[in-house]
Amino acid sequence: MERVDVAIVGGGPAGMAAAHAAASDGAEALVLEKGVPRADRETLGPDSTDAAGILDYWVEIMDIHPEEFPDDVLVQHLDRAEFIGPTESCTLTSTGIDADYEHFGYTFNRARFDDWLRERAEAAGATYRVGVRVRGVDSDPAATGGDEPRHTIHTADGDDIGADFLVLADGPQRTVTNAVLDDYLPDETAASKRLAAPTANHIAYQEYRRFPEEVFAELNTAIKFWWGHMPGHTAYPWVFPNDNRVCRVGLTMPIGLDLDAVDDRGDYPLIHPDDESIPDGATYIRRLLERVWGDEYDIETDFPLVEDRGKRDGTETYSISSTRPIESPVDAGIAVAGGAMGTTSAFHEGGDHVAVRAGAIAGELAAGGDLSAYNDRWKDAIGDELLRNVTFADLCREYDPDDWDRTFATVREMLTARGPTLFTPSALKSGFAGAKVYYSYKKRKRQFKRNGYVQLTADEYVY
Numbered sequence: 001m002e003r004v005d006v007a008i009v010g011g012g013p014a015g016m017a018a019a020h021a022a023a024s025d026g027a028e029a030l031v032l033e034k035g036v037p038r039a040d041r042e043t044l045g046p047d048s049t050d051a052a053g054i055l056d057y058w059v060e061i062m063d064i065h066p067e068e069f070p071d072d073v074l075v076q077h078l079d080r081a082e083f084i085g086p087t088e089s090c091t092l093t094s095t096g097i098d099a100d101y102e103h104f105g106y107t108f109n110r111a112r113f114d115d116w117l118r119e120r121a122e123a124a125g126a127t128y129r130v131g132v133r134v135r136g137v138d139s140d141p142a143a144t145g146g147d148e149p150r151h152t153i154h155t156a157d158g159d160d161i162g163a164d165f166l167v168l169a170d171g172p173q174r175t176v177t178n179a180v181l182d183d184y185l186p187d188e189t190a191a192s193k194r195l196a197a198p199t200a201n202h203i204a205y206q207e208y209r210r211f212p213e214e215v216f217a218e219l220n221t222a223i224k225f226w227w228g229h230m231p232g233h234t235a236y237p238w239v240f241p242n243d244n245r246v247c248r249v250g251l252t253m254p255i256g257l258d259l260d261a262v263d264d265r266g267d268y269p270l271i272h273p274d275d276e277s278i279p280d281g282a283t284y285i286r287r288l289l290e291r292v293w294g295d296e297y298d299i300e301t302d303f304p305l306v307e308d309r310g311k312r313d314g315t316e317t318y319s320i321s322s323t324r325p326i327e328s329p330v331d332a333g334i335a336v337a338g339g340a341m342g343t344t345s346a347f348h349e350g351g352d353h354v355a356v357r358a359g360a361i362a363g364e365l366a367a368g369g370d371l372s373a374y375n376d377r378w379k380d381a382i383g384d385e386l387l388r389n390v391t392f393a394d395l396c397r398e399y400d401p402d403d404w405d406r407t408f409a410t411v412r413e414m415l416t417a418r419g420p421t422l423f424t425p426s427a428l429k430s431g432f433a434g435a436k437v438y439y440s441y442k443k444r445k446r447q448f449k450r451n452g453y454v455q456l457t458a459d460e461y462v463y
């Protein structure tokens with residue numbers, strides 16, 4: 001049987017960062033990636049979610065400066081984020097969080113980013129195998145190493161690979177992660193129940209559209225989010241600028257939402273009176289484009305689909321984790337990282353920075369022969385960010401369109417009064433409404449800090 005020190009399931013940002021870190025520290029690291037075809041990649045590669053933006057302070061969290069990228073990765077520097085409610089809006093030109101990076105953020109080509117992460121890991125000595133789907137893992141916690149690997153990874157092709165450490169970076173579907181974690185959890189708290197895709201994930205859909213020159217000129221340094229336009233928790237469409245007048249127009253929404261259960265459905269601008277169920281992604285996107293630019297343009301001819309980008313025919317569909325993070329069964333020599341671990345934010349969808357950082361910590365510790373510090377180390381590195389994301393997602397859980405309008409109006413007033421920075425006490429406390437926003441955020445965050453913001457803790461695992 002083939003033997004490695006560290007086996008990594010999934011070749012996305014978390015997996016490749018783990019492989020890079022493990023190989024850099026001298027471990028034999030092997031990445032197994034099932035491989036996903038894309039119209040804009042010649043060979044199979046990881047499932048690159050190409051809706052990629054990074055904010056200024058995320059650069060330090062990721063611990064990779066964009067200057068390290070080859071030329072084809074970074075697409076656009078950003079100078080603002082626009083948040084648009086049904087009738088109110090606000091624009092942030094600063095995240096207000098300390099950052100050395102000089103721009104508000106940047107957008108990047110995720111497929112090229114993933115390709116570069118792979119090259120970087122391979123240059124450090126890691127082995128990357130694409131087109132290999134992991135079917136399952138058998139673990140023997142008592143194994144001593146050497147001829148007795150702690151983990152035996154079974155591939156769909158019938159091969160077995162032995163490894164001392166296992167990094168699970170198979171993304172939000174967790175097809176391997178859930179089954180592995182179930183070995184360490186009682187039936188009633190099984191990961192396959194708690195982290196099942198329909199409840200633990202949202203669905204995301206996006207289209208590549210070429211925008212008219214004057215529209216693109218206005219938004220090519222901005223990311224735009226429309227909140228309170230479609231029902232569901234953290235359900236919203238967005239526009240991210242790409243290059244050459246192309247933008248990614250996408251959305252995220254819960255799986256299986258029942259339109260009949262939505263109160264005041266008429267308040268959501270992207271729901272029509274004759275809708276019998278929640279519209280599909282393409283219908284929502286079409287309605288958004290019509291609502292924002294339809295008065296001046298013919299959407300089908302002036303905003304055409306760009307069919308040679310994305311996964312297929314200019315469109316992409318993904319699942320995205322919307323759970324809180326989980327701790328790993330480190331005593332079994334297993335680290336879960338990135339989307340599989342629930343690091344992606346349901347609130348703003350950012351996740352590449354925390355996936356890379358968590359993966360790098362897992363790889364470094366595995367190479368050192370001891371994963372026991374993993375849960376503490378990722379909390380030190382990315383805990384503040386995850387806590388912030390969990391708090392925001394929870395805060396807006398019951399928001400309806402009016403709540404979004406009220407919030408954006410409040411934020412706009414605060415920004416006018418105090419300048420472009422939002423998340424500082426002085427900005428948030430200006431005026432009664434601002435104080436309310438600030439204190440409910442602080443209170444919720446304190447509660448999560450006290451009671452915990454992870455949804456599966458290390459002490460639940462049974463070895």
Ligand SMILES: Cc1cc2nc3c(=O)[nH]c(=O)nc-3n(C[C@H](O)[C@H](O)[C@H](O)COP(=O)(O)OP(=O)(O)OC[C@H]3O[C@@H](n4cnc5c(N)ncnc54)[C@H](O)[C@@H]3O)c2cc1C
Nearest residue numbers: 010012013014034046047049053134171204338339351352
């Ligand atoms: C629509 C959308 C928009 C987003 N926008 C942003 C953004 O603007 N900024 C940002 O930072 N983040 C964004 N994210 C989040 C970001 O994509 C994730 O946080 C990131 O991809 C997580 O990386 P990962 O390596 O953990 O998982 P993934 O990127 O999901 O990689 C997992 C890999 O595992 C492979 N795999 C799965 N099962 C198996 C198996 N059985 N065997 C072998 N391989 C397997 C998959 O093919 C995949 O390549 C967005 C996500 C979505 C869906």
